[in-house]
Amino acid sequence: xxxxxxIAGRLVRTLMLTVAVVLLSFFxxxxxxxxAATVMAGQSGYADETFIKSLRLEYGLDRPLPVQxxxxxxxxxxxxxxxxxxxxxxxxxxxxxRLPNTLLLxxxxxxxxLAGGLTLGAFAARRPGSxxxxxxxxxxxxxxxxxxxxxxxxxxxxxxVWLNWLPPFGLESIxxxxxxxLRAADIAQHMLLPGMTLALYYMAGYARLTRAQMIEIxxxxxxxxxxxxxxxxxxxxxxHIRRNALIPIITYAGLQASILVGGxxxxxxxxSWPGIGTLAYEAVTARDNPLLLGIFIxxxxxVGFFNLLTDIAYTLADPRMELGA
Amino acid sequence: MLGxxxxxxxxxxxxxxxxxxxxxMMPAEPGTLCYxxxxxxxxxQICGNIQESLxxxxxxxxPQPNLARSYTITPDGLAYVFQLQxxxxxxxxxxxxxxxxxxxxxxxxxxxxxRSRNAFNNxxxxxALDKLTVEFxxxxxxxxxxxxxxxxxxxxxxxxxxxxxxxxxxxxxFSPIGTGPFKFARWERGQxxxxxxxxxxxxxxxxxxxxxxxxxxxxxxxxMVAMETGAVDIALADDIDTVVxxxxxxxxxxxxxxxxxxxxxxxxxxxxxQRRWPFSDRRFRQAFMHALDRDFIVKxxxxxxxxxxxxxxxxxxxxxxxxxxxxxxxxxxxxRALLDExxxxxxxxxxxxxxxxxxxxxxDGIQTRGAQYVRQAASEVxxxxxxxxxxxxxxxxxxxxxxxDMDNNSYGEYGDPAIGTARFFxxxxxxxxxxxxxxxxxxxxxxxxxxARAATAIAPREAQxxxxxxxxxxxRDVAMLWLFERDPMLYYNRRVHDxxxxxxxxxxxxxxxxxxxxx
Numbered sequence: 073x074x075x076x077x078x079i080a081g082r083l084v085r086t087l088m089l090t091v092a093v094v095l096l097s098f099f100x101x102x103x104x105x106x107x108a109a110t111v112m113a114g115q116s117g118y119a120d121e122t123f124i125k126s127l128r129l130e131y132g133l134d135r136p137l138p139v140q141x142x143x144x145x146x147x148x149x150x151x152x153x154x155x156x157x158x159x160x161x162x163x164x165x166x167x168x169x170r171l172p173n174t175l176l177l178x179x180x181x182x183x184x185x186l187a188g189g190l191t192l193g194a195f196a197a198r199r200p201g202s203x204x205x206x207x208x209x210x211x212x213x214x215x216x217x218x219x220x221x222x223x224x225x226x227x228x229x230x231x232x233v234w235l236n237w238l239p240p241f242g243l244e245s246i247x248x249x250x251x252x253x254l255r256a257a258d259i260a261q262h263m264l265l266p267g268m269t270l271a272l273y274y275m276a277g278y279a280r281l282t283r284a285q286m287i288e289i290x291x292x293x294x295x296x297x298x299x300x301x302x303x304x305x306x307x308x309x310x311x312h313i314r315r316n317a318l319i320p321i322i323t324y325a326g327l328q329a330s331i332l333v334g335g336x337x338x339x340x341x342x343x344s345w346p347g348i349g350t351l352a353y354e355a356v357t358a359r360d361n362p363l364l365l366g367i368f369i370x371x372x373x374x375v376g377f378f379n380l381l382t383d384i385a386y387t388l389a390d391p392r393m394e395l396g397a
Numbered sequence: 398m399l400g401x402x403x404x405x406x407x408x409x410x411x412x413x414x415x416x417x418x419x420x421x422m423m424p425a426e427p428g429t430l431c432y433x434x435x436x437x438x439x440x441x442q443i444c445g446n447i448q449e450s451l452x453x454x455x456x457x458x459x460p461q462p463n464l465a466r467s468y469t470i471t472p473d474g475l476a477y478v479f480q481l482q483x484x485x486x487x488x489x490x491x492x493x494x495x496x497x498x499x500x501x502x503x504x505x506x507x508x509x510x511x512r513s514r515n516a517f518n519n520x521x522x523x524x525a526l527d528k529l530t531v532e533f534x535x536x537x538x539x540x541x542x543x544x545x546x547x548x549x550x551x552x553x554x555x556x557x558x559x560x561x562x563x564x565x566x567x568x569x570x571f572s573p574i575g576t577g578p579f580k581f582a583r584w585e586r587g588q589x590x591x592x593x594x595x596x597x598x599x600x601x602x603x604x605x606x607x608x609x610x611x612x613x614x615x616x617x618x619x620x621m622v623a624m625e626t627g628a629v630d631i632a633l634a635d636d637i638d639t640v641v642x643x644x645x646x647x648x649x650x651x652x653x654x655x656x657x658x659x660x661x662x663x664x665x666x667x668x669x670x671q672r673r674w675p676f677s678d679r680r681f682r683q684a685f686m687h688a689l690d691r692d693f694i695v696k697x698x699x700x701x702x703x704x705x706x707x708x709x710x711x712x713x714x715x716x717x718x719x720x721x722x723x724x725x726x727x728x729x730x731x732x733r734a735l736l737d738e739x740x741x742x743x744x745x746x747x748x749x750x751x752x753x754x755x756x757x758x759x760x761d762g763i764q765t766r767g768a769q770y771v772r773q774a775a776s777e778v779x780x781x782x783x784x785x786x787x788x789x790x791x792x793x794x795x796x797x798x799x800x801x802d803m804d805n806n807s808y809g810e811y812g813d814p815a816i817g818t819a820r821f822f823x824x825x826x827x828x829x830x831x832x833x834x835x836x837x838x839x840x841x842x843x844x845x846x847x848x849a850r851a852a853t854a855i856a857p858r859e860a861q862x863x864x865x866x867x868x869x870x871x872x873r874d875v876a877m878l879w880l881f882e883r884d885p886m887l888y889y890n891r892r893v894h895d896x897x898x899x900x901x902x903x904x905x906x907x908x909x910x911x912x913x914x915x916x
Contacts, residue, residue: 105800106790114793114832115437118512118820121831130565158428160566169586225618233622240622246589246610247418344619346587353615354426359790 079380086376093372094148094365098141101361107133108157108359131157144365153369154362158354163366166351171370173243174340174347178332180263181270186325188271189278194314196279197286208279215276224269224342231265238265241344266343270336274328281324285317292316318389326382330375417607417912419893420629422614424636426587431570432552433501433509438904441549442633443611446592446906447488447575450548451479451498454660454899458715458812460543461899464493464553464576465531474538474855481529485599487555488580495525500556502533509564516545516816538853540860541813547660549811549904578604578908588613598908605911617641617760624651630893630912633903634658634885639700639763645888652893655702657902658885662711662810662817665703665764667771667878668796669803672838675739675750676802682875684735686725688778689771693727695881698766702886706879708872709818713882714810716864723872732778741779749779752802755795758788764805767880771805797832807883808833812900814864815852822876823848839876 109127113119128134132143147154153163196208215223232240239245244258289295290313298308333348340349348367355363386393423443429435432444451465460468465479485493503523506513517523519539526532535542545551555574559567573581576599579592592609612629614620617638623629624637624645634657637645646653667685669676676682691705704712708722741749756768772782782803787795795801811817820826823845826835844867851863871877887903889896895909 104788104791106788106792106794108790110793110797110832111789112435113797114789118436118515119831119833120511120514121828122514123509123511124830156428160429160570166586173587228618228622233626236626240626240628241614241619242612243588246420246585246612247591247608341615342618344613344615346613350587350615357788358428 082376082380082383086373086379089376090369090372093368094145095141097365097368098144098361099137101359101364102137104359106359107131108361109133111357111359112158144362148369153366156355156360156363156366158358158360158363163362164370166363167348167366167370170346170348170351173345174333174336174349176259177263177267177270177340177345177347178329178336180267181274181332182325182329184267184271185274185278185328186321188275190282190321192275192279193282194286196283197290200283200287205283208283212276212279215272216280218273220269220273220336221338221342223272224266224339227265227269228342238262240265241342243346266339266345269343270332270339277324277328278321281321282317285320286313289313289316315389319386322382322385322389326378326385329378329381333371333374333378419606419609419631419907419910419912421609421611421631421633422620422623422629422636423590423611424613424615424620426613429570430573430581430584430590431564431567432573433506433513433554434565434570436510436512436549438634441904443590443592444552444573444575445548445577445904446579446609446908447573447577447581448548448552448554449575449577449906450551450553451481451546452543453905454544454547454812454901456659456900458544458660458900460546464498465546468543474540475535477533477535477542478526479531479533481531482599483529485576486597487557487576488574488595489555489558490597491555491557493553493555493576494528495531497553497556498531499523499525500560501554502551505554505559505564506551510550512550512816513545515820516542516550538855539815540854540857541815541852544812544816547812547901547904548906549660549901550816577906579609579906582608600908604908606907609907617762621645624648624888624890627890630890631896632888634887635762637886637888638761639702639886642700642702642886650891652889652891654887654889654897655884657887657897657900658883659713660812660900660902660904662714662812663807663883663885664706664709664711664810665767665805665807665880665883666706667803667805667880668837669878670799670801670837672799673802675741678739679874680735680739681741682878683725684732684739684778685775685780686875686878687728687732687735688780689774689878689880690727691880694767694770698770699763699881703881703884706882708868708879709822709877710814710864710868711810711882714812716814716861718861718865718868721865721868721872723869725875729778736778736780743779747779748781751781751783753783753785755785755787755792755801755804757792757805758786764807768805793832796836797830797834799829799836799838801836805880806833814867815848819848819852822871837877839874841870841874841876844870844876 108131109124112127113124132140144154156163156166159166192208196205199205228240231238239262242262244262250258295308295312298312337349337353340347341353352367355367423439427440430444432440432448449464451463452460453463455461464482466482468477468479470477481495487493502517507517519535520533521536522534524532558569558574571584578595578598580595582593583591590611594604594607598604614623620632620636621641624632625648645651669682671677695703695705707719707724710717736749743749754768754772757764759765768784772784775782796804808821809817821835822839823835824840827838828834847863847867851860854860854863892913894911894913897903898909899905
């Protein structure tokens with residue numbers, strides 16, 4: 073199978089995954105009682121039949137379910153993800169408006185987690201059972217076990233409330249109207265708490281995985297052979313141990329990227345980060361079905377894309393592996 | 398993490414705009430800023446700065462001039478004529494005239510907003526007598542009519558923007574135009590809404606602040622931190638959980654006030670589906686009232702905010718009659734006796750009856766904690782309650798379709814029982830599929846007739862007599878289980894002054910607010 077055929081196959085699978093997600097979500101959402109019209113009626117505190125009927129008519133909720141699905145599917149096929157019930161804006165615009173914020177936060181968390189986790193894991197694996205190893209393992213266990221939302225709240229308490237070092241939430245300073253580098257620095261400062269809260273959990277995973285892989289590979293016959301051939305310890309580590317340990321780490325990174333892009337609902341909410349996670353939460357509570365389905369479609373496509381990237385990364389880490397082989 | 402943050406102070410930048418700027422918060426992002434389209438408290442608090450009403454309420458609930466500088470009422474109570482303020486302009490420079498009032502009240506509000514529709518359906522005609530005079534002619538006297546013209550009921554909208562357009566898709570729903578002290582400036586999705594000073598405001602010398610930022614703070618913890626760190630200046634009703642209110646009250650930089658929501662007159666209640674037995678039996682409802690220590694609810698669960706409610710009309714509102722109401726003090730023995738009298742004897746495990754309690758979604762707020770107490774108190778008299786959680790859609794759907802045994806809720810009286818209270822008790826408002834109506838199915842012909850008479854009584858004394866009788870009947874029947882009068886707390890930084898100037902509080906906007914130490 074050629075690389076092009078493989079990539080085409082991947083795209084078809086992503087498309088099928090997206091259709092399945094949309095179909096499942098479309099019906100699952102509707103299993104719960106109530107709809108967007110009842111939410112608005114309930115929250116406005118004063119409603120009548122005219123109010124509810126006019127909303128249902130506007131949203132097309134008065135039509136039979138198959139008709140709603142058919143109309144929605146036809147619109148999506150044309151590239152139209154519909155209008156958000158609550159925001160009355162095109163869904164694609166709303167999602168694409170928030171997506172960069174999620175990608176920025178997740179990208180930061182992924183890079184920090186990978187860099188920190190690989191370094192700590194490799195450090196711990198050098199002398200298993202040493203004090204350094206025990207320290208890394210304990211910290212990794214701690215950050216792996218602690219719930220992210222709790223860690224986030226504690227971080228706010230310490231670094232924002234007590235020390236007043238960092239802003240407690242948000243994307244940037246409101247009303248400051250910073251431009252250029254100053255704005256970038258401002259956003260970076262706001263990103264530090266949510267980014268580190270996310271990163272520490274995954275960093276702990278990478279550290280544990282890297283340590284375990286390196287210790288296991290170090291005992292393999294080919295490593296002993298390499299040493300017997302007279303290669304230096306540095307060469308053995310770089311060429312034989314680290315490279316072979318990378319494959320499961322790439323798999324884990326691919327999984328992490330897929331999970332993160334779906335929106336880290338808890339962390340984004342704790343830090344009021346205007347990303348896909350907070351948007352999905354708002355869409356669920358408002359029963360904004362087109363928005364929720366739009367989020368699923370965009371994130372499904374991105375998950376497919378990250379899976380492809382993961383496959384490509386395998387071939388870079390291990391030249392014996394080929395796309396489509 | 399510590400290492401990564403060690404350099405943070407060197408990057409230090411202001412988290413929020415300061416100076417002559419008011420930083421407020423909102424617990425969620427509104428879907429629209431079209432006031433008539435979505436008349437929630439959140440939209441009221443933002444749009445109350447942009448759009449204005451014809452009248453305002455003073456602290457004595459007396460109507461005061463606003464966009465209308467004066468008014469006259471004919472002796473038969475059938476015609477209300479308003480003289481409008483001259484030289485008022487919309488934020489886009491267009492002159493404000495009687496046409497805007499007629500369009501708003503006769504078309505846009507009546508078409509879009511159920512609360513306004515309820516008021517303006519009393520009108521036979523609404524017409525402009527000249528450029529600055531409007532006449533509302535009623536079908537029959539309606540003594541709460543002036544109160545219907547407050548901002549939360551009747552924000553005046555620009556005819557030149559909306560007339561002839563599809564109201565729901567009008568682009569100005571996201572960049573509203575008003576006559577108010579503040580103009581819409583920017584909506585940064587997911588982050589904040591910014592309003593800026595209207596330099597051409599018709600009231601000379603106002604507003605006194607330059608900008609207002611409404612920042613999204615979705616979680617209670619964020620809102621608390623935002624107040625404590627000074628990131629925001631004000632927290633409006635329900636922004637701060639009562640559990641942590643003592644921390645804010647002890648903060649020397651923060652003022653806590655209970656003034657500003659008297660115009661709403663909100664009462665927390667339990668609603669029972671009176672189509673079902675034993676809720677249909679008045680003795681059961683009376684027994685349930687005796688089983689509840691409502692003083693405990695106020696003091697321990699709501700941390701002293703509010704007071705025990707004695708009936709359908711808040712004790713600070715017009716027409717309240719403390720002599721007319723039947724009272725139900727905490728008395729579990731009396732509750733047991735009433736249940737025995739009904740034939741609800743203790744069975745296996747001492748349980749007399751099992752039923753469900755649909756909880757209104759409020760996170761882990763006062764309503765949820767109150768529900769947990771109610772369950773505990775009911776078990777003391779042999780009633781076994783299953784608590785059911787829900788989200789807004791499920792709650793509104795199930796209550797609207799009468800699919801519940803008991804729920805917790807609250808309602809606002811809005812200055813007059815004819816506006817906010819009658820709708821929960823008159824049988825004409827038993828409408829399946831409509832939440833926040835008479836979902837209990839309470840029916841009493843005398844009550845129906847009295848509410849109709851009370852709203853049309855021209856003499857205040859006559860109206861008072863009718864409302865006293867109504868309070869007598871409704872509390873005798875325990876037509877609803879009134880728990881406590883809510884007293885939402887406003888918190889604000891000490892640099893903020895004149896935050897609220899009337900019983901409608903933040904709904905009337907921050908046109909009079911000023912900041913000490915502002916540049």
